[in-house]
């Protein structure tokens with residue numbers, strides 16, 4: 001197996017996503033977790049090599065579902081009562097589906113994966129790696145046709161939108177979280193020429209497509225197929241996507257990374273810019289936690305650039321579907337100064353092959369991580385006492401204030417004993433979790449404890 005140390009990647013940035021120790025060859029020097037490569041893309045997940053097994057299982061599932069669908073179409077095509085026009089439509093669909101399956105499998109196999117079911121994942125609901133298939137086409141194919149919706153092309157408009165909220169950009173070391181098929185990461189990389197760009201994502205198909213086009217400079221062919229008829233549009237088309245122009249060999253400083261945004265294998269304060277594009281609403285997690293990840297990775301004085309909608313998935317709990325104002329407020333509490341923002345309504349995923357498209361509201365902003373950690377503001381009213389930033393943003397240090405309460409219970413004594421002005425609610429919760437009964441969430445318990453203490457202190461103060 002290729003050693004991680006041999007990758008063309010700024011390896012000095014990497015740490016183990018489990019214990020934050022150095023990665024030596026393919027292993028963590030601390031906990032011995034084993035990592036792997038997807039082609040030449042380093043992949044560092046907390047589940048180690050199991051992530052590769054999961055991807056291979058997803059591949060096998062996709063292959064068998066694709067084969068079933070093709071077999072079904074073949075069966076229908078054997079019918080005697082199919083008109084020539086229907087046959088023509090079904091044959092076109094069959095060819096596009098078959099080409100698509102071959103291309104996806106070829107792309108993943110080319111990156112060293114094999115299609116293999118894993119008993120461990122048989123009972124689990126596994127994602128489909130082609131979930132964002134059309135994003136690859138949006139990023140790299142559709143600009144070949146004139147756009148009905150943009151002055152030039154959608155990708156140029158996406159780039160412009162970001163640059164409009166990012167005045168005097170000094171990107172330094174730039175990290176994209178959830179970079180997808182990579183186009184915006186490339187366009188910003190080309191426009192701003194940072195020291196380097198890392199485009200991270202959890203999806204193996206998107207990672208290999210972005211890497212093939214940008215880094216390996218190889219073309220990719222993918223078909224686009226619609227199963228519903230549209231008057232005046234073809235059912236399908238095969239797109240040949242070419243590597244982007246790069247006379248200055250800027251791709252040498254662009255790197256793909258297989259990583260989960262919730263456990264990034266990168267050092268603290270290691271990058272100058274973090275870009276999140278169409279990400280905040282799709283991770284399935286709490287945006288407050290994502291802000292803590294960004295805060296951890298970004299150097300003081302660095303910039304967080306965000307662009308995308310707030311179309312949280314239906315499954316996300318209602319209390320986590322934060323508004324734009326709430327998100328900016330969290331950023332402010334976490335120590336960011338929001339500098340520019342914009343709201344725009346745009347045509348999204350508007351394919352030249354599709355009459356139908358999405359109309360989305362895009363919220364973009366730039367926020368600078370304050371270089372100085374300001375002292376906690378002096379509370380002005382009871383609400384400030386009840387909801388200090390460190391209680392809302394769980395990664396912020398709990399200040400050493402005189403928490404007045406009865407030390408009756410061992411849990412209270414233990415939690416308050418851990419307050420040193422540096423530890424956060426997250427960290428304190430992690431430290432007390434082992435001592436709690438099974439099923440008790442330490443973070444919830446710690447938040448409730450501080451909340452009750454502050455409530456009592458506010459009552460006394462009134």
Ligand SMILES: C[S@@+](CC[C@H](N)C(=O)[O-])C[C@H]1O[C@@H](n2cnc3c(N)ncnc32)[C@H](O)[C@@H]1O
Nearest residue numbers: 178179180201202203259260261262277278283
């Ligand atoms: C809606 S797409 C946006 C892709 C790209 N940023 C863009 O603007 O086109 C969301 C991306 O986030 C990635 N993603 C979602 N959850 C992730 C996670 N936990 N870790 C890393 N990437 C994630 C998906 O794989 C997908 O590529």
